[in-house]
Amino acid sequence: MKILIVGGGGREHAVAWSVSRSPKVTKIYCAPGNAGIGEYAECVNIGAMEFEKLADFAQEQAIDLTIIGMDDPLAGGIVDVFEKRGLKVFGPRKNAAIIEGSKAFSKDLMKKYNIPTAAYENFDDPAKAIAYLEHAKFPIVLKADGLALGKGVLICQNMEEARDGVRTIMEDKKFGSAGNTMVIEEFMTGREVSVLAFVDGKTVKTMTSAQDHKRAKDGDQGLNTGGMGTFSPSPFYTPEIDDFCQKEIFQPTVDAMAEEGRPFIGILFFGLMLTQDGPKVLEYNARFGDPEAQVVLPRMKNDIIEVVEACLEGRLADIDLEFEDNAAVCVVLASDGYPLAYEKGIPIYGFEKFKDQDGYYCFHAGTKLDGDTVVTNGGRVLGITAKGNDLKEARKNAYEAVKWIDFSNKYMRNDIGKAIDEA
Numbered sequence: 569m570k571i572l573i574v575g576g577g578g579r580e581h582a583v584a585w586s587v588s589r590s591p592k593v594t595k596i597y598c599a600p601g602n603a604g605i606g607e608y609a610e611c612v613n614i615g616a617m618e619f620e621k622l623a624d625f626a627q628e629q630a631i632d633l634t635i636i637g638m639d640d641p642l643a644g645g646i647v648d649v650f651e652k653r654g655l656k657v658f659g660p661r662k663n664a665a666i667i668e669g670s671k672a673f674s675k676d677l678m679k680k681y682n683i684p685t686a687a688y689e690n691f692d693d694p695a696k697a698i699a700y701l702e703h704a705k706f707p708i709v710l711k712a713d714g715l716a717l718g719k720g721v722l723i724c725q726n727m728e729e730a731r732d733g734v735r736t737i738m739e740d741k742k743f744g745s746a747g748n749t750m751v752i753e754e755f756m757t758g759r760e761v762s763v764l765a766f767v768d769g770k771t772v773k774t775m776t777s778a779q780d781h782k783r784a785k786d787g788d789q790g791l792n793t794g795g796m797g798t799f800s801p802s803p804f805y806t807p808e809i810d811d812f813c814q815k816e817i818f819q820p821t822v823d824a825m826a827e828e829g830r831p832f833i834g835i836l837f838f839g840l841m842l843t844q845d846g847p848k849v850l851e852y853n854a855r856f857g858d859p860e861a862q863v864v865l866p867r868m869k870n871d872i873i874e875v876v877e878a879c880l881e882g883r884l885a886d887i888d889l890e891f892e893d894n895a896a897v898c899v900v901l902a903s904d905g906y907p908l909a910y911e912k913g914i915p916i917y918g919f920e921k922f923k924d925q926d927g928y929y930c931f932h933a934g935t936k937l938d939g940d941t942v943v944t945n946g947g948r949v950l951g952i953t954a955k956g957n958d959l960k961e962a963r964k965n966a967y968e969a970v971k972w973i974d975f976s977n978k979y980m981r982n983d984i985g986k987a988i989d990e991a
Contacts, residue, residue, distance in 0.1 A: 569873065572626055573598040573609065574616050574646070575637030578900075578933035578951040579858035583637055583872075584608045585929070586865045590873040597629065603942045604932025604950075616641045619649040626655050633658065635876065639715050642834075642854050643669035658876045660834040660854050664825055667832065668854040671751045672713045681824040683817055684848040686841075688753040694738040697750060701730045707755040712737050714746030719792045719907060723755065758843040759804040759987075760850065762860050765818060765838065766875055768884035769831035772822045773875075774814070776867055776891040777805040778860040779987070784907060786983045793907045794948060797984030799897045799959055800863035804842055804987075813840065813847050821852070833879055862931045862951045863896035897966040897985045898953040900933070904979040906947030911977055914944045918973040927955040928969050944975060959988040 569592050573580050581604050587593055588608040599622060601611030614621045616638050626634055634650060636642055636659035645662035659665070666673050672690040677683070690713070691697040701708065710733040712720030720743040724730040737747040765774040778800040784790035817838060825832045837853035837860070856864075865872070869890040878887045903910035912934075919942065922930045931953060934946015952970045956962030963985040970980060 569593050569632040570595045570629060571597070571873070572622075572629075572631045572634040573605075573637060574622060574634060574641060576600045576602045576605070576616070577637070577858055578931040578948065579856050579861040580637040581605050581931040581933070582861040582865045583635060583856065585931070586868070586872045587635070590871045592871065592873045597625075597631070599625070602932045602945070603935040603937045604930065606937070617644060619644070619646045622646070623650055623653050623655060626650065627653060632656060633873070633876065635659070637855060639665075639668055639853065639855055643715055656880065658834060658880060660832050664830045664832040664834075665854040666830070667825065667836075667852045669715060670713055670749075671711050671851070672749050674852050675751055675753075677824055677828070678849060681820055681827075683820050683824070684846060686754045686756050686848060686850075688751050690749060690751055692749045694734050697734050697738065697752060698731060700752060701727060701734070704730070704752070705754070706730070709753040709755050710734065710737060711751040711753060712743040712746040713749035713751060714743070716743035716746045717794055719743070719794070720746055721792055756841045756843050756848060756850070758841045759802070761802045761805045761840045761842060762798070762857055763805070763813065763818075763838045763840060764857060764860060764864055765836045766879050766884060766887075766889070767822055767832050767834060767836045768879040768882050769833045770822065770826060770882070771884040772818045772836065773884055773887060773889050774810075774818060775864050775889060776800055777802040778857070778863055780857065780860060781981060781984055784981075786981050791907055793902075795857070795859045795900065796902065796981045797897070797899045798859045798863050799963065799985040799988065800860070800867060800895065803959065809842065809847055813838070817847065817849060858933075859898045859900060859931075859951045862898040862929070862953045866929060866953060866955060867892045867894065867896055892955075894955050894957055895959040895962040896953055896955045897959065897962040898931075898951045899966050899970050899980055899984050900948050901950040901952060901970060901973060902948050902979045903934075903944055903946070904977040906979065910947055912944050912946070913938065914975050914977055916942045916944060916949070916973065916975040921972040922969075925969075928965065929953040930973070944977075949975070949978075959985060963988060
């Protein structure tokens with residue numbers, strides 16, 4: 569089979585690595601890809617939002633299956649474009665990708681179908697949002713409705729911060745058109761857990777759990793980012809919690825989307841908060857998490873292509889998803905200054921050690937080739953993942969492996985997976 573992967577970050581590198589292990593696959597392309605993905609795939613200089621060009625390429629190269637990695641093309645309707653051309657493509661159609669593309673839609677869906685989530689209200693008028701906040705309980709959460717690279721969520725401790733937040737999202741449009749509508753949500757406390765799932769429109773099969781670290785600095789301080797590291801599995805996601813989520817969240821969400829005439833086929837990501845009142849949905853994503861994919865996929869025993877084909881053919885119920893009985897930790901190496909201003913084009917050294925070490929992975933997020941040299945090309949540069957027999961060993965291994973990589977403005981959090989010690 570010839571496979572095309574759309575995207576160019578750490579998630580797509582993890583997907584490309586996973587796809588490369590399938591005996592069914594003879595050739596992998598990735599558009600636009602990055603310096604690391606080039607190890608497994610031929611990188612093609614077509615942007616992820618250039619739908620017609622991508623479909624042309626898929627037809628010209630007789631691509632057997634295209635896997636969409638990123639949220640923006642899914643929300644924009646890339647799957648619909650491919651399907652109209654008769655091309656096999658994995659990911660939700662535009663009318664289903666709205667579950668991530670609009671937080672207002674997803675909150676309304678959960679309310680309608682009694683799926684546990686935080687209390688909320690939607691606003692498209694900043695003045696009405698301010699009036700509502702005058703009587704709200706703090707802290708409170710403001711969310712830009714649309715896609716904002718994982719950064720469109722503000723936690724406000726008081727009315728002054730809330731006013732600033734409304735201005736940032738709805739008036740200054742810091743997150744662009746994503747802030748045309750805003751969700752105001754009660755602040756939930758508890759452990760966060762990410763659960764990714766394969767879905768074929770009716771059946772949902774969940775992968776092993778993970779936990780992301782969103783804040784830029786140690787101790788969950790600093791600005792929200794796309795994710796600074798993650799670990800899998802979560803010791804807080806017990807069999808009892810899983811049983812509740814399967815019955816009250818996962819299957820009901822898939823059933824609700826089908827009932828709404830928006831059958832979901834692809835990867836559905838459940839961001840959960842384990843509150844004192846039980847698990848509740850924080851957010852949905854319509855694709856693999858980044859960096860969750862970097863710890864979940866290396867632990868998956870299944871041939872990813874077989875699972876994807878089962879999703880597309882409506883026979884996911886026949887698949888038994890299996891994961892290794894171990895653990896993985898991913899530490900993101902970022903450019904100092906991320907997620908605000910940072911320098912690009914800095915040479916990176918130390919990749920060679922990963923080639924000799926089993927259970928260690930260097931997933932490229934923001935890199936490119938400058939001649940023969942790999943240089944930084946983004947805020948999040950690399951995801952250094954290591955496996956271990958348990959979470960403590962995996963964490964120790966990951967932090968050992970980050971020392972192998974060197975670039976002059978390298979920055980990372982030093983407490984990824986520290987919560988493991990409290991489990």
